[in-house]
Amino acid sequence: MEITENLFVVIRHRNHLGIMSANSLVESGGVYSYDFTTSAAQTYGGINAVNELIPGTWGMIAADGNSDGMIDNLDLNSIWAP
Numbered sequence: 001m002e003i004t005e006n007l008f009v010v011i012r013h014r015n016h017l018g019i020m021s022a023n024s025l026v027e028s029g030g031v032y033s034y035d036f037t038t039s040a041a042q043t044y045g046g047i048n049a050v051n052e053l054i055p056g057t058w059g060m061i062a063a064d065g066n067s068d069g070m071i072d073n074l075d076l077n078s079i080w081a082p
Contacts, residue, residue, distance in 0.1 A: 016060040
């Protein structure tokens with residue numbers, strides 16, 4: 001199957017806000033890869049979509065305990081505090 005459109009990566013995790021790649025993937029030797037960790041600019045939404053885990057390494061925003069797409073008091077009071 002030949003891919004003729006741009007591909008973007010979307011990652012969803014039950015306890016994190018979802019993210020999408022800011023750029024389309026590039027194929028190399030039949031493999032598509034993408035590194036979200038190198039910069040906030042790698043993620044659609046940039047600094048608003050990821051946290052800097054340690055200097056120079058970026059990751060998904062955690063704490064969406066009830067998986068509703070928002071981190072708020074509902075997560076704290078119904079999931080994390082008990």
